[in-house]
Amino acid sequence: MDKKNTIESIEKEAAVMRRHVIEMGYAAGGRGAHFGPALSSIEIVASLFFEIMNHNPLNPTMAERDRFIQSKGHACLSYYAALVETGYITKEQMYTFKGDGSFLSGHPSRNMKYGIEISSGSLGNGFAIACGMAKAAKIKKENHNVYCLVGDGECNEGIIWEAAMNGAKSKLDNLIAIVDRNGVQLAGKTIDIMDVDLEALWKAVGWEVLIVKEGNDTASILKALEKMKNSQSGKPHVIIANTTKGKGISFMEDSISWHARPLNKEDYEQAVSELENA
């Protein structure tokens, strides 16, 4: 497939994934869902699952698979949507999201049968575990990569920097972190909660840093992922992707209140209508 077709194909998958996010979130009813942070990360996750990563839904424990760790586990709907679209999870299972007895909890729970590598969502820990997994690949002389999705608010956590320092020291060039910089965290805008220069911080701890100005533009994010995948810097890599919280649903975009909440019937219908007419 040529580049243009690849991008178009990922964009199509991304559109389906957005719809899955809305469907799952609506199915959760009054239990609500983290819509904003899932929707901001769709193009990143879609690019990974539909182009960048080597993986096989028919063999989730394949040794040479690339690993995907969603450290910002509250955004699990983008992850689950990718698992549905790639065939790890059925559509029937998808609708059990947050339901009693379901394996699709509000933050990912390790379940290798369905391609969920680790339990994550206690912020900062998924990234630190991903660093350990990347080190394990080095120890075992395996050639796969570890891709880790991190939130910009999540970078408030001290363990991110503990792990980042150790990742640089360990020369984990098989690790590619992507910071989904959507600019909104639970209680407000990131610039109001903790205004930090992420680029400078990641550089200071010894990582190769790439900024993507349009993190919801598939061509841009794909190019950045390919560049980091092929980088010979010998350092661990981080892509800081500027995204839009709630991307794709007008009333969720840049919204603090749509970080996490239930979706009522009226809003659901509007969201579906917007996606169908996009």
Place this chain on the structure above:
Amino acid sequence: MRKIPIERLQEWSKLGHRTVLGETLVMLGADYPEMVTVTADLTPTARLTGFKEAYPDRFYDVGIAEQNMIDFTAGLAVEGIRPFTVGLAAIVPMRPAEQMRVALGYMNLNATVIGIEAGVRFGPLGNTHYAMDDIAVVRAIPNFTIVSPSDPLQVHKALYAAAEYDGPIYMRLTGGPGFPIMYPDDFDFQIGKAIEYRKGSEVAFISNGALLAEAVAAADILQNKGISVRVIDMHTVKPLDTVMLDKVFAENKLIVTIEEHSPIGGLGGAVAEYKAGFTGTPKQVFASLGDKFQKLGDHAFLMKENRLTASGLAALAEENL
């Protein structure tokens, strides 16, 4: 596992648990190619220099960052590597408690976290360096097994047992220089299976860690007064050996749980929680560090202050008979 000659045991006894740990890790390194050692800037303190020199590619120092040390451990364990992760008992279960819970416990990973210098062994360093609550922290985490070995050979055997164990382990090490040898000969050690160190019908001392020596000496004192004392080495705090406890409940008149830990959440707490399900069981007395921060002093002073000595334990038992 190799046989440890008595000369080596005597050396280990003289130098304390850190030396047993350091030397055993080197042996494990040879016997288990998939095992690695992780620490947070504690290499000389935890006697890890030998392992580092023998297996430089299997030794990882994450810097002074205990939370990351546990998650890094989890990342290795997820991928099938078997980490032995070493920190101070005063720092490690408490500071990264959440990592212990969500990474090692929740994912039920094969990893061993070792807390050295547990209890008040760090005497003059003060309360910031006392581990009086480490078992309490870990006991509340599902899937964790907790082992507190009672003598040098048992530390060695527990580490070997950990290398083949399924699920996360917290190993709490006590016993400094002068760590008494309670098992001079080879013996059967199984995680979760208590050892009846001495038979007796009236008092039952249930201890773990290096306090086993004081418990046995206290039993001698009572024995000389005609009081029959059973001594149980309950080296595994979780899961408790309830078969052994059932025997104690049926056959003894007074239980004294003995530990260098808070009375809350440790061995004493675990025994009491199990005992609560039965009627007609013996009274239980807690020999412990008490629910308090300690005075400053060396280890011997603090043991005496808390009546965790042979004479203190014997007196405590007599007062409650």
